[in-house]
Amino acid sequence: MTLVDALRSDLEAARYRVDRLDGLWGAEAEAALRRGNRVPAARALAASAEPVAVLARLFVLGETVAADAVAAALPALGLGGAAELGLLEADAGLARPLVDLRPYAFVDLHGAGEWWIASDLGELATGGTLRVDHVLGVGGASTTLAGLQFSTPVATALDLGTGCGIQALHARRFADRVVATDISERALRYARLNAELNRVEGIEFRLGDLYAPLAGERVDRIVSNPPFVITPRSPEVPAYEYRDGGLEGDALVAAVIAGAAAHLAPGGTAQLLGNWEYRAGVDGLERAADWATDAGLDCWIVEREQLDPARYAETWIRDGGTRPGTPEFERLCAAWLDDFARRGVTGVGFGYLVLRLADGTPPFRRAERVSAPLDEVAGIGAHLAECLAARDLVAALDDETLLGLRLRVAPDVTEERSHWPGEADPSVILLRQGGGLRRELRVDPALAAVVGACDGELPLGVIVDAVAALLETDAAPLRLGIVAEVRELVADGVLRPLV
């Protein structure tokens, strides 16, 4: 039995699982942990001597625990084996954790799953600022990208900047083979450990900068939560490997996009997260879309958030463990604002990027802002993939052929009408999407009537003509306008073509 096998068997025996931890410390302590407060969880665990509680105190809360209790919680691995694996150090009857190791649960199109993920201990456990070669655990951005990953089966996938390996593990569920790269050898060690611990085979780990480890190769899917954080290039500002790719401004995201064109197979797609700068008079979202278009890629970019320079600086200085109000915070904030001012940066956008190396489909470019809270919504990737496929289908049809098609309104779409008091006709009609990007689309009465009649029974053209008759308007111009709007509604996921 290898050390990793022994660790796995101990974690299994302890039933070191998300639902058991939730049960031990409860929802309030869980929420407090997410806010960076471990006290409620520590108090809940202190009352239990069960192995699961000992492991959580050690590897989630980062507490130093009696060595006897740890030895009892890891009977197959033992303290010696745990030390050899680099999980802890034991001395004078105490065991001190050296890594974060916690269960992680997820649901995807293959069903529910759970892994154990090892990474560096976070700021909550160490109580200090992070080391510059910190290897990140599964955070909010990781789960966002995991949900953005497409789940159609492919032969090969690349996870660029794998860190602890979480995206590679997800990608492997839908790819026969995954290449996981990182510039950090420490990160690759964690990623290898996590793959072995969770018995996931078929991931190849390669060290190197950006696409260098994939020179001359093309893959069907690229996933990356790249080190996109904009950092002033100054020796006085720490450059954390996990979030900063070493380039000026948002050049790293531009490089990841440009490189995707050279490493995707025709028809291959990329799902990425990124930041883009708004510069005096230049729209950041359009800049990001231009990077893709200039590289010859189709793109669908969804901006989730825009921060002004001060908010952006505060977010990332805090993320490094430096608190506002300290001289260090003020020094760093000034460095960020100087850097932004030098390039005329007025804001920074964050969002999702879906790219594709087109293989004969009509070119596609969408850059949009979405304000609904989406992070908790699983399956955004599956939704975008479906919308893209449906859009391709209608983009290949001329207007006449599209008018001959039957469409069905998606089951998560509802209609809301608002009336001025006493008025029979609505002043506003909204189509609301319950899932996907949770769009709220304002439509006119004609389009609302057409969408409402799209139940898959009648061809679009017949419906438009009936609506024209009902509204006593000329059918020809209505057909033209509606066809263009229907193409957008198909890409939005509001209408589905039946073929």
Ligand SMILES: C[S@@+](CC[C@H](N)C(=O)[O-])C[C@H]1O[C@@H](n2cnc3c(N)ncnc32)[C@H](O)[C@@H]1O
């Ligand atoms: C934000 S972390 C993402 C970790 C993980 N994939 C996730 O989604 O949670 C970015 C990763 O990129 C790596 N990285 C930084 N610069 C890089 C570069 N120039 N080339 C490749 N990887 C890089 C970092 O070491 C880090 O592991």
